[in-house]
Amino acid sequence: MAAAEARAEQAITRSNPFDLPESALRRMRNSKWSKYGPEILPAWVAEMDFAVAEPIQQAVRRIVDAQDYGYPMRGGDKAGVAVAIAFATRMKERFGWEIDPAMVLPLADLVQGTYAPVLAFSEPGDGVVLQVPNYPPFRDVIQTTGRKLIALPMRDVGSRFICDTAEIANAVDARTRIFVLCNPQNPTGRVFTREELMAMARFAIERDLTVISDEIHADLVYPGHRHIPFASLGPDIAARTVTITSPTKSFNIPGLRCAVLHFGSAALRERFLKRIPARLMGDPNAIGVDATVAAWTQGQPWLDAVLAHLLRARDRLIARLHADVPQIRCHAPEGTFLAWLDCTALGLNTSAFDFFHDKARIAFSPGEAFDPACSQFVRFNFATSMPILDALLDRMTTSLRR
Ligand SMILES: Cc1ncc(COP(=O)(O)O)c(C=O)c1O
Incomplete structure (x- = not known):
């Protein structure tokens, strides 16, 4: 093997300080x-x-060491204020988006942060636009609150997925109230460009929609792409946008339950609080608060190292899929640690999830959870060490050779 190739191989397989062995994970x-x-x-x-x-x-x-389990105060204020300040500081530093911490409502999780604005800004029977496929709980929110789903398809245009609001022009009517945007998009991994976001913003303004912008994957963006907070596009779009995010994905602390909901204007916040009292949203717990503040204010060196690894893992995943199972279609995600695999060309006689579960002993996320029409898709979470990633890819290729 040439020296350069050997070095490249070493870079691919070397372990990271944050890798955990399978025994610990189990x-x-x-x-x-x-x-x-x-x-x-x-x-x-x-x-x-x-x-x-x-x-x-x-x-x-x-x-834990101090048994500091009382009602949490930080810096003389309720602890949630520390989360709001850390969020505002991070948004300015990383995305040049200047916000007022007073417009931030700390909460426990983003599904709660989707339910609450849907309940506040629409009535049963009203329409909610949602990119499809999408994170499954969004669909649940629309169904369980009795709203009408207006699907905005994410279309595979050869090199990536795009969505075009012109496609749903006739489906949107005066009772359509909300647009749920997920950017970076789960599960396609798209990081929308400024032009794409501007088109969505024009659509929201023309149709007078409130936008719930889920940006939980904003920190997980690969070179060549840039996350742009939707509400940063301008004051008129901010005034109709509720941004929801948390450190749970990028800093791997989903069990600690701390998130934020940001209102793009005081009027929007007031309208919301008239329908959903702040006390109903609850407060995040002390451990979640301190973990979030630590992540957002001191976690970047760790995240930079993780992102460098995720980039190598993403590239290895795509290269191996192309080489070993070219029938599976997959565009390199521009953000997130999730890859959306179209297995249609394999001609399976079960769902793709069932096939890989039964024949490869892998549990992916089933495509049909993201869109009932996507049973021949699976979502592949590649946020793991290289040995486990290779084991997953080996199991896939072996199952398909059989
Ligand atoms: C797009 C999106 N939104 C919201 C969530 C929920 O995050 P949490 O439960 O940590 O609030 C997830 C989790 O995977 C997600 O991918």
Whole structure:
């Protein structure tokens, strides 16, 4: 092997300080490693197989060691204010988006952050526009609150997925109230460009829609792409946008339950609070608050290292799929640690999820959870170490050779 090739191979396979071995992962009581049996390798729910950033560990340890379990105050204020300030500071530093911490409502999770604005800004029977496929709970929110789903298809145009609001022009009517935007998009991994976002903004303004912009994957963006907060596009779009995000995906702390909801104007916040009292939203707990603040203010060196690894993992996944199973279609995600695999050309006689579960002993996320029409798709979570990623790819290729 030439020296350059050997170096490249070493770079691909070298381990990271944050890698956790399979034995440690199998002892975890998280969803990812608990749901399926010991025979199965999990690559489904959006949790990473990595040890968290040391500042987060220290923040959690500080609370536990001191048994500091009272109603949390930080800097003379309720602890949620510290989260709002850390969020505002991070948005300015990373995305040049200037916001007022007073417009931030801390909460426990983003599904709650989707339900609440849907309830506040629409009535049963009203329409909600949602990119499809999408994160499954969004569909649940629309169904369980009795709203009408208006699907905005994410179309595969050869090199990536795009959505065009012109396609749903006739489906949107005076009772359509909300547009749920997910950017970076789960599961396609798209990071929408400024032009695409501007087109969505014009659509929201023309149709007088409130936008719920889920930006939870904003920190997980690969070179060549840039995350643009939707509400940063201008004051008129901010005034109709509720942004929801949390550090749970990028810093791997989903069990600590802390998130934020940001209103793009005081009027929007007032309208919301008239329908949904702040007390109904609850407060995040002290450990979640301190872990979030530590992640957002001190976690970037860890995240930079994780992103460098995720980029190598993404490229390895795409290269191996193209080489070993070219029938599977997959565009390199521009953001997120999730790849959306179109297995239609394999001609399976079961769902793609069932095939890989039964024949490869892998648990992906089933495509039909993201769109009932997508049973021949699976979502592949590649936030794992290179040895586990290789084991997943080996299992896939072996199952298909049989
Ligand atoms: C797009 C999107 N929104 C919201 C969530 C929920 O995040 P959490 O439960 O940590 O609030 C997820 C989790 O995977 C997600 O991918």
